[in-house]
Amino acid sequence: MTAPSVAKRPVKAEHVWGRFGVYGFLFFVALFFLLPLYVMLVTSFKSMDEIRLGLIFALPQNFSLDAWIKAWTSACTGLDCTGLQVGFFNSVKILIPSVILSILFGAVNGYALSFWRVKGANVLFACLLMGSFIPYQVFIYPLVRFYAQAGIYGSLPGIVLTHIIFGMPVMTLLFRNYYTGLPMELFKAARIDGAGFWKIFFSIILPMSVPITIVAVIMQVTAIWNDFLLGLVFAGRDNLPMTVQLNNIVNTTTGERAYNVNMAATILTSLVPLVVYLVSGRWFVRGIASGAVKG
Structure with missing residues (x-):
C-alpha cells in the first residue's frame, strides 16, 4: 500500500524575493571582505614592473612565486x-606552551568554580572577569618591572x-559557563564513589569538554599568533614572533618598497590561524551552541 502523497505548499512570491534579497546581501558582504584578500593574492604573484602599472585588480601576466620565496627566506627585518x-619558529615556540597551559589552567579554574563552590568563589570569578576587560597597556609597565626583577624579561x-x-x-x-550546563549528578556520583578533585576532572569532566576545548584552542591560537604588542615588549630580540618581523618588513623605509613581498609576507603570517579555523570551524560553532556563551 503506497503512502498518501503530501501536497506541497506553493511558494509565495514574497518569500522568493526575500530569499533572493538575503542571498544577494550575503554575496555582497562576502565580496566586500574577500576583495582585499584577492588584491593581496594577485599582488603577491606579480613582479614589481606589473605592480607599477597600477592595475591592482588585474591577474598577474607572469605568475611568479619569487615574492613568496623572498618573504620566507631573505626579506629584511631591520638589519x-x-x-x-625565524619569526615563524619563534611564534610556534611561543604558541604551543601558551595555548596548552592557558587552556589547562582555564579548564581547572572553570571546573573548580562550577563544582567545588568554595567560599568567595563568586568574588574570585568577578575579579577574573574584570581582568579580561582591563586593557593590556595598563599591565605592561608593572609586568616589565616584575619580570626584570625575576630575571625572565625578554x-x-x-x-x-x-x-x-x-x-x-x-x-x-568559557569553561565555567560550559561546566555549569553539565549534569551535577555525574559529579555527585563520582564523589560518592570516593573520587577526588583531580580524579573527577581528568576522568569525567575533561573527556566531556571536547567541544569547548576546540573553541578555546581556536580563540587562543588566533589571539596569541596575531599578537603584536606583547611579543614586541616581552619576547626579547631572540624570540620575536612572526607579527613583529612582519611589521619590520612592511614598514622598512630603505630601498624600494616591494609590495609583492609585503603582501606575500602578510598572507604567510596569517596562514596558521586561518588553517586552524578552516579545519575546526564546525567544532567552533558546535562548542558555542553547547554553552560557551551561556550565562
Missing part, C-alpha cells in the same frame, strides 16, 4: 635579512607566562 622563517618563559596570564580570565569564563 637581519633571513625572512619570516625571554621565552616570560612571553609564555604573559600569554597565560592574559588568556586565563577568558578561558575561565
